Amino acid sequence: MEYEQESLVVKVSEIYEKISKLESLNPSNQVNFLFTQLVLSCIPTCPIDVTKFSNRVKEMRSKLITLCGKAEGLLESHYSSLIGSYENPLKHISLFPYYSNYLKLSQLEFTMLSQNCSQLPNKVAFVGSGPLPLTSIVLASYHMKTTTFHNYDIDSMANSQACDLVSSDSDLSKRMFFHTSDIMNVSDVLKEYQVVFLAALVGMNKEEKTRVIDHLAKNMAPGAILLLRSAHGARVFLYPVIDPCDLQEFEVLSVFHPTDDVINSIIVARKKSMPLISLNQGLCSSKCYEIHGLNTLNHGNLIEELTIDEK
Numbered sequence: 605m606e607y608e609q610e611s612l613v614v615k616v617s618e619i620y621e622k623i624s625k626l627e628s629l630n631p632s633n634q635v636n637f638l639f640t641q642l643v644l645s646c647i648p649t650c651p652i653d654v655t656k657f658s659n660r661v662k663e664m665r666s667k668l669i670t671l672c673g674k675a676e677g678l679l680e681s682h683y684s685s686l687i688g689s690y691e692n693p694l695k696h697i698s699l700f701p702y703y704s705n706y707l708k709l710s711q712l713e714f715t716m717l718s719q720n721c722s723q724l725p726n727k728v729a730f731v732g733s734g735p736l737p738l739t740s741i742v743l744a745s746y747h748m749k750t751t752t753f754h755n756y757d758i759d760s761m762a763n764s765q766a767c768d769l770v771s772s773d774s775d776l777s778k779r780m781f782f783h784t785s786d787i788m789n790v791s792d793v794l795k796e797y798q799v800v801f802l803a804a805l806v807g808m809n810k811e812e813k814t815r816v817i818d819h820l821a822k823n824m825a826p827g828a829i830l831l832l833r834s835a836h837g838a839r840v841f842l843y844p845v846i847d848p849c850d851l852q853e854f855e856v857l858s859v860f861h862p863t864d865d866v867i868n869s870i871i872v873a874r875k876k877s878m879p880l881i882s883l884n885q886g887l888c889s890s891k892c893y894e895i896h897g898l899n900t901l902n903h904g905n906l907i908e909e910l911t912i913d914e915k
């Protein structure tokens with residue numbers, strides 16, 4: 605393991621040790637300080653191959669992702685309650701400390717979607733919308749003003765909080781729907797959505813996430829778009845990673861790895877209409893492949909059309 609990766613692992617491990625000893629993951633100065641330190645440590649986008657980690661580091665990473673997921677859920681629930689206490693909650697949505705990150709992430713996801721869809725979708729699903737469904741709210745408010753959003757969450761409390769945020773808004777209350785279910789139990793209706801968004805925290809490891817992806821592949825309509833969140837570089841310590849080869853039933857259209865404070869990578873893929881020999885097929889044989897980026901976004905970041913040289 606090169607020096608840069610080694611020192612990163614040491615830093616992340618030290619922060620993990622402190623986080624794992626916290627009494628509670630509810631928002632507090634101490635929790636916020638540690639997770640801010642963790643995120644800042646994981647900003648570098650130096651390529652990291654998680655398959656090369658030792659078992660000890662793999663185990664630490666898996667536990668850390670779970671702790672991050674719990675803390676993110678508690679943070680979103682905390683702010684959803686606070687924002688929901690106002691008469692017009694959506695007018696106070698920017699109280700969420702990472703609202704500007706969601707504005708950027710949603711802008712990027714919309715840009716990538718627009719580059720791969722000939723027209724705006726009428727009906728989309730967001731899987732893992734949570735108590736503070738910011739992506740759906742931002743997309744519906746600023747980018748997709750005629751689209752209906754069907755938000756799925758396994759947690760009825762999360763949906764109840766989310767519903768409270770939009771119920772007083774004359775527009776979004778008619779375009780945002782919330783369904784309480786494990787997405788693994790949702791099948792036929794999935795073929796009605798032209799686009800399915802998959803949240804980063806649905807499936808807390810590659811096995812769980814690929815099970816969800818395979819379920820979506822089985823039930824989405826041919827030609828429908830799957831937009832999912834992954835992680836790249838040091839951010840692999842915060843979220844599970846999905847590689848193009850994990851999307852065998854899809855044609856991977858573009859991959860985006862942010863280099864700024866937007867943490868998630870974005871993958872846009874289209875459900876294959878028929879068994880095609882696709883660009884991302886066969887990548888499972890060798891993990892060491894390069895995705896060459898074309899700097900086509902004026903964000904100074906990389907959006908990577910899939911030109912993959914298999915090594």
Ligand SMILES: C[S@@+](CC[C@H](N)C(=O)[O-])C[C@H]1O[C@@H](n2cnc3c(N)ncnc32)[C@H](O)[C@@H]1O
Binds near residue numbers: 677759803805
């Ligand atoms: C806390 S939100 C965070 C959303 C975050 N912004 C992201 O991109 O992941 C993640 C939500 O996914 C939900 N979730 C996890 N697994 C799920 C599943 N199998 N089906 C439906 N919802 C699920 C959780 O209940 C949680 O509310």
